[in-house]
Amino acid sequence: MIHIRKVYKSFGEVNALSEVSLDIQDGELFVLIGPDGAGKTTLFRMLVTLLVPDYGSIEVNGLDVVENFRQLRTKMGYMPGTFSLYPDLTVEENLEFYASIFGTTIRKNYDLIRDIYKHIEPFKKRPAGKLSGGMKQKLALSCALIHRPEVLVLDEPTTGVDAASRKEFWIMLKKIQQEGMTIIASTAYMDEAVRGDRSGFLHQGKLLMADTPGKIREEYPYPMYSCRSENNYALLQAIRAESSTATALLFGKTIHYSPVKEDFPVEELMSGLEATGKYGRITCEKTKPELEDSFSYLSKGIERSETQSGMTE
């Protein structure tokens, strides 16, 4: 179990985290979603005992991250956001090094890393610094796993990785999870929110929500329509100008449109807009909100009070 209790952390005047509370179950795959600067790395560094909270407490499997940090370090695997293996050691030397500092050997835990390590084993004599991005990522994960940790913490393991490799990486994590390991991974990719058992959305240092993807979708309070036209940008502006509109967002070739009221006559509005001839044919159908709709809704409350809102018209 991981208990995070009302954790605060600031750096000078910047409040990196404010009142973050979260419980993560044993064996859970938890995904922490948030943009750059949301506080993901700060939270992870506290989890792995590298940073001390200003206020609040964090317990990992019964051990306090401040009081019991030495004991905890042997029980946790950590893959930082930036590549932090030794570039001038070979693939094999890096892995051996991490195994030996945790008092174990590659052979002892080889079964745990086999599926991942086999992709880079052909290059085991190559310096780690000369590997491609995808191979570095696999080596870093192997090194984080080599002492068979109870909890695995991965800071943006898929950032900058192409979509197909990202998908493969999550399949690997699912397999590791089946070994009984608790895994917490952060990402800036919204589409990865559905990859875990639960997701948390961190925004400007606050944890806005932590739940299953289904529950997060239910959090969205308005009816949702998916609309298409021949000039979506113009249609978007027109829909937003209506006082009956709660939100309207572009989703690729569609507009996700929510009127405030459940019984709002959407067809009437759209046929009126269509009659102007500015948007070509407009079609709207009722749909379910995406995770991203919920996250956008949740983060908007905060955004409105900040200077960064008020985008161009």
Added chain:
Amino acid sequence: MSVDRQNSVAGSDPVVQVRNLTKRFGHFTAVNNLSFEIAKGEIFGLLGANGAGKTTLIKMLCGLSRPTAGMANVAGYNLITQPEMIKRRIGYMSQKFSLYEDLTVQENIRFFGGIYGLSKREAIDAGNIMIGRLGLEKMKNRLIGSLPLGWKQKIAFSVAILHHPGLIFLDEPTSGVDPVTRRQFWEMILETAGRGYTIIVTTHYMDEAEYCNRVAVMVEGNIAALDSPENLQRHYHVANMEDLFWKLTREINGSVTKSIQP
């Protein structure tokens, strides 16, 4: 100075015309014999794994890297004989190359306006239009470094088109940005394309590919598929761009079996 033509999208000459473009590094072929065209006002997406050749292709189209073989016309100039002219007619923005953090918004505008060859007067006028458009009056004297990432990106984008380039390159412009800001950024791209600008954009976000008019998926230096997102999904029997990308890079496994051109 180039003039921004706000109309005439359809029927005009293509802004980019690529013929058999190839780049080799030693025995490695980074870009293999590509031919395609991009129309004025088009949003053209470039997808691909790391190492698929996207960056090499963009560097060539920007006039920064000389092709090993083939030719291209970019923004009205010949890539081989007039790369310096191309550099003046394009805008470029990426997550990595951005504004000066320790200059104010307005200082960055003046500075980059000068770099792009605008006179002092032109830079001030273009800057004022941009500040008005973005609603930045209150922020124009703030240091770029003090602004949220989302704003920096919107400003970086606007600065990249200060000189009304015929063509804008956006190299992973939205990585690390929150979803609300990412979406606002894409609204800005659509609005800009609607004013007749042509945009070439690379991204790792598959949902963003759906904003593009056409998308090229690069696999090992080749264009494995090139068409509108809808046509690609229909042709490959997939529900979304992520599945398409998986199919092209994993199942077809890098071998270019079929190349569909519009």
